[in-house]
Amino acid sequence: xxxxxxxxxxxxxxxxxxxxxxxxxxxxxxxxxxxxxxxxxxxxxxxxxxxxxxxxxxxxxxxxxxxxxxxxxxxxxxxxxxxxxxxxxxxxxxxxxxxxxxxxxxxxxxxxxxxxxxxxxxxxxxxxxxxxxxxxxxxxxxxxxxxxxxxxxxxxxxxxxxxxxxxxxxxxxxxxxxxxxxxxxxxxxxxxxxxxxxxxxxxxxxxxxxxxxxxxxxxxxxxxxxxxxxxxxxxxxxxxxxxxxxxxxxxxxxxxxxxxxxxxxxxxxxxxxxxxxxxxxxxxxxxxxxxxx
Numbered sequence: 001x002x003x004x005x006x007x008x009x010x011x012x013x014x015x016x017x018x019x020x021x022x023x024x025x026x027x028x029x030x031x032x033x034x035x036x037x038x039x040x041x042x043x044x045x046x047x048x049x050x051x052x053x054x055x056x057x058x059x060x061x062x063x064x065x066x067x068x069x070x071x072x073x074x075x076x077x078x079x080x081x082x083x084x085x086x087x088x089x090x091x092x093x094x095x096x097x098x099x100x101x102x103x104x105x106x107x108x109x110x111x112x113x114x115x116x117x118x119x120x121x122x123x124x125x126x127x128x129x130x131x132x133x134x135x136x137x138x139x140x141x142x143x144x145x146x147x148x149x150x151x152x153x154x155x156x157x158x159x160x161x162x163x164x165x166x167x168x169x170x171x172x173x174x175x176x177x178x179x180x181x182x183x184x185x186x187x188x189x190x191x192x193x194x195x196x197x198x199x200x201x202x203x204x205x206x207x208x209x210x211x212x213x214x215x216x217x218x219x220x221x222x223x224x225x226x227x228x229x230x231x232x233x234x235x236x237x238x239x240x241x242x243x244x245x246x247x248x249x250x251x252x253x254x255x256x257x258x259x260x261x262x263x264x265x266x267x268x269x270x271x272x273x274x275x276x277x278x279x280x281x282x283x284x285x286x287x288x289x290x291x292x293x
Contacts, residue, residue: 019116020045020125021152022231024052025202026159027192028131029169031216033088034239035159036129038224040092041238044231045127048097048115051088052130055111059103060140094118105144109151124233126152135191135198141205155231156206160195161216162289163274164267167193168259175257182257188270196277217288264292 022045026032039045047053057064097115100107112126119126148154167190171182178185191197202211212230219227220239228235268290279285 018151018153019112019120021112021148021154022125022127023154023156024127024129024131024159025136025156025198025211026131027161027166027195027198029166029173030159030161031220031239032129032131032159034220035157035214036127037088037092038235038237038239039125039127042233042235043123044233044235045125046094046115046119046123047127047129048111049093049095050099051093051127053099053128054130055099055103055108056128056136056140056144057130059105059108059144060136062103105147109147113151124231125155138201138205141202145205154206154210156202156211157214157227157230158195158199158202158211159214159216159219160278162286162291163193163195163271164264164290165259167267167271168263172257183263186263186267193271193274194277195274196281199281213282215286217286259292261292 022039024032024036026035033051036047036051040047054064094115097111097118099111112128116126167186168182171185174180174185175182199211199213212227214227222237224235224237275285275290
């Protein structure tokens with residue numbers, strides 16, 4: 001841990017005999033890849049051989065993995081046969097660590113305990129940045145909570161981006177991979193629209209003190225201090241080093257469309273409740289939210 005953080009935040013560094021495990025409960029198209037890179041490059045955490053395994057989701061809902069494989073086979077390929085050429089550099093991962101194909105909580109725990117033996121003293125925490133459209137149910141998390149807490153100190157981060165702009169990014173991606181226009185994929189019954197519903201669910205399971213909301217627009221403007229305090233580790237902005245990945249993504253999304261005011265207004269009329277519930281919970285709206293500009 002960086003010793004300069006504790007005095008700034010007014011806390012005493014907490015020592016534990018158990019390894020830390022940081023769970024990402026964020027939303028797709030919210031900047032989670034850059035956040036993972038930032039935590040890794042600051043020597044805070046490591047996820048082993050993959051950024052997001054979705055292993056817990058597959059334990060909860062085994063059929064999802066099969067359904068996802070079928071969906072990916074139907075999608076167009078990006079570039080020259082590469083599915084996601086903007087993915088994180090392969091050098092970031094430890095490929096000798098593999099999840100057991102037999103889905104079980106014991107195998108999930110065993111994976112991270114073995115990984116910890118390799119990274120202890122080099123990193124502060126283990127990372128599970130699974131970031132699925134599908135969500136872990138509250139009853140499932142409660143069923144695995146005690147066993148996870150026997151082995152790990154659990155914290156949760158949740159990256160939130162302006163709701164309409166996040167949805168628009170998802171719609172553009174679907175237009176490219178599934179056809180149609182981005183507008184044709186704009187749906188307002190997606191459970192991912194409600195940031196507060198998911199936040200409250202995780203609070204009920206893991207406790208409010210163990211969950212940190214990160215506002216995308218604030219974090220990527222350089223305001224990393226709150227996360228540093230939460231993690232008790234000095235997090236410096238490093239995400240800019242992978243901005244070329246975002247440019248590659250934009251270049252390959254040949255159907256990427258700018259968000260026009262008419263489309264934004266239509267979305268806002270259907271999504272104002274998302275902003276309202278955020279404001280009701282946290283008593284403010286981030287400066288760069290709820291604007292078409």
